[in-house]
Amino acid sequence: MTAAGATLVWFRHDLRLADQPALRGAIERGGPIVPVYVHAPEDEGHWAPGGASRWWLLKSLRSLSEALEQRSSRLIVQHGPTVEALAHLVEQTGATAVYWCRRYEPEGRRIGEQVKQFCAAHGLEAQSFNGSLLAEPWEVLTKQRQPYQVFTPFWRALEGRGDPPEPLAAPRKLLAPDRWPRSVPLDELKLEPRPVDWAGGLREAWTPGEQGAATQLKRFVARALTDYETGRDLPATEGVSRLSPFLHFGEVSPRQVWHAIRSAAQKNSPAREASGAYLRQLGWRDFAHHLLFHAPQTVDRPLRESFEHFPWRDDAPALRAWERGRTGFPIVDAGMRQLWHTGWMHNRVRMIAASLLVKDLLIPWQYGSRWFWDTLVDADLANNTLGWQWVAGCGADAAPFFRIFNPTSQGRRFDPEGDYVRRWVPELARLPGEWIHAPTEAPPEALRAAGIELDRDYPRPIVDHAQARQRALAALKQTKTRR
DNA sequence: TGAAATGTTGGGGCG
DNA sequence: ACGCCCCAACATTTC
Numbered sequence: 001m002t003a004a005g006a007t008l009v010w011f012r013h014d015l016r017l018a019d020q021p022a023l024r025g026a027i028e029r030g031g032p033i034v035p036v037y038v039h040a041p042e043d044e045g046h047w048a049p050g051g052a053s054r055w056w057l058l059k060s061l062r063s064l065s066e067a068l069e070q071r072s073s074r075l076i077v078q079h080g081p082t083v084e085a086l087a088h089l090v091e092q093t094g095a096t097a098v099y100w101c102r103r104y105e106p107e108g109r110r111i112g113e114q115v116k117q118f119c120a121a122h123g124l125e126a127q128s129f130n131g132s133l134l135a136e137p138w139e140v141l142t143k144q145r146q147p148y149q150v151f152t153p154f155w156r157a158l159e160g161r162g163d164p165p166e167p168l169a170a171p172r173k174l175l176a177p178d179r180w181p182r183s184v185p186l187d188e189l190k191l192e193p194r195p196v197d198w199a200g201g202l203r204e205a206w207t208p209g210e211q212g213a214a215t216q217l218k219r220f221v222a223r224a225l226t227d228y229e230t231g232r233d234l235p236a237t238e239g240v241s242r243l244s245p246f247l248h249f250g251e252v253s254p255r256q257v258w259h260a261i262r263s264a265a266q267k268n269s270p271a272r273e274a275s276g277a278y279l280r281q282l283g284w285r286d287f288a289h290h291l292l293f294h295a296p297q298t299v300d301r302p303l304r305e306s307f308e309h310f311p312w313r314d315d316a317p318a319l320r321a322w323e324r325g326r327t328g329f330p331i332v333d334a335g336m337r338q339l340w341h342t343g344w345m346h347n348r349v350r351m352i353a354a355s356l357l358v359k360d361l362l363i364p365w366q367y368g369s370r371w372f373w374d375t376l377v378d379a380d381l382a383n384n385t386l387g388w389q390w391v392a393g394c395g396a397d398a399a400p401f402f403r404i405f406n407p408t409s410q411g412r413r414f415d416p417e418g419d420y421v422r423r424w425v426p427e428l429a430r431l432p433g434e435w436i437h438a439p440t441e442a443p444p445e446a447l448r449a450a451g452i453e454l455d456r457d458y459p460r461p462i463v464d465h466a467q468a469r470q471r472a473l474a475a476l477k478q479t480k481t482r483r
Numbered sequence: 484t485g486a487a488a489t490g491t492t493g494g495g496g497c498g
Numbered sequence: 499a500c501g502c503c504c505c506a507a508c509a510t511t512t513c
Contacts, residue, residue, distance in 0.1 A: 146492050233484085240507095272487085347484095348484085351484070355485095390484090399484075399485085400485090400501090400513085401513090402486090402512085402513040403484095403486080404485070404486070404513090405485070405486085406485080406486060406487090406489095409485090409486080410485090466487095469486080469487085473513055476513080477513090485513105486512100486513090487511105487512085487513085488510100488511080488512075488513090489509100489511070490501085490508100490509080490511085490512080490513065491502090491507100491508080491509070491510090492506100492507085492508080492509095493502100493505105493506095493508105494504105494505095494506095494507105495503105495504090496502105496503090496504085497501105497502090497503090497504105498500105498501095498502090498503105
């Protein structure tokens with residue numbers, strides 16, 4: 001393969017070496033390989049990575065860079081804009097091809113198109129691959145060739161395709177070019193959050209990178225998969241996979257996860273049913289990406305148009321109380337503080353916290369999705385959009401708007417001992433489980449014994465839930481008539 | 484992947 | 499023995 005010329009492997013949301021189809025394609029093509037990452041927030045518009053994501057990204061790039069060095073290769077890092085950076089590298093390396101894995105969000109697609117056009121204009125071979133979904137958005141359609149709007153039939157269709165291909169092994173060694181182009185040192189990307197100690201909790205909670213992903217996947221399969229169906233709703237326990245940030249950055253592929261789960265299910269029967277429940281969740285991830293692909297406007301506009309005229313409220317103090325975990329609803333505050341400290345929130349609690357913002361406070365879901373975007377290490381445009389529109393009742397296959405969570409009873413049901421609240425709202429830690437989800441209902445002596453003075457140590461509920469519920473239902477009625 | 488209001492049923496107390 | 503009421507427990511409806 002002497003005539004091939006070098007291949008640029010352009011890394012995006014696929015920061016791994018195993019099961020990396022673009023990398024595999026480049027190896028099969030032959031010739032030297034130049035792995036590239038372009039940091040181009042300017043190309044991402046309104047949805048450039050937020051603070052928590054940037055922290056993760058930096059660690060992940062370091063990890064990828066080291067892994068490449070162990071294979072006699074390097075990660076070449078460049079500042080954007082993407083097309084200019086790639087053009088520069090093509091010139092420096094004499095590359096004759098650019099290979100990459102596709103993205104499915106509006107900006108990601110736009111950049112991919114630009115690169116494709118650039119390659120066509122300069123006689124370069126361009127190939128894109130599926131590195132981050134179980135199926136492509138154009139591959140799973142209804143009989144009428146329309147995208148699915150409801151999850152269950154979508155899932156049946158996806159599952160009906162059978163197992164996805166076996167994951168590809170990581171290459172042992174990559175052929176280096178004669179001369180490496182210059183790379184921007186990772187520290188110069190300014191990804192590290194400014195007050196550095198803000199990231200302390202993130203560091204404790206996570207090990208970004210392909211290795212960290214593999215460890216997390218093994219750990220989930222070994223410890224939690226069997227009890228997934230019940231455990232996944234209990235935020236105080238280790239009941240969920242915590243793979244979301246690894247999946248977002250592509251440090252593990254859904255195909256790898258799929259096969260790991262399937263083979264665990266084959267080994268022991270208790271894991272069999274649980275594995276079905278977990279794979280279904282992996283299906284939601286594909287569903288979110290398919291929906292966003294077919295309806296890109298939904299990142300900030302409701303899929304169901306009647307919600308364009310919903311009488312949302314502007315309430316900056318309430319929004320801030322929610323963001324800071326000072327709403328007076330312990331389960332919500334625990335979740336919002338877990339988010340702030342670790343860049344992640346348990347999904348059950350995401351639903352409860354989101355329901356409070358959107359329904360009890362009547363604050364636009366877009367404000368919530370923006371806060372999550374900036375604070376989540378797993379911030380993913382497709383999943384975040386689907387999640388918020390699901391809660392707000394304005395998306396595809398969404399929860400009906402009138403399904404309003406009662407934060408107190410949800411807390412009691414899913415955090416019965418109150419351990420989750422104790423962990424993240426330490427000022428309530430000494431309150432007995434009986435009242436931990438409703439401190440205002442605790443008798444004065446119980447509060448005193450727990451060392452809590454309401455208002456001073458912990459806020460009273462920011463709204464009366466029963467009244468808020470009525471207000472939300474009235475608001476819903478208003479939209480229906482207005483249309 | 485709800486919650487609250489409303490309806491139904493059946494057992495037990497009681498006159 | 500009987501009807502009546504109360505009220506839990508459960509089911510259905512509604513938002």
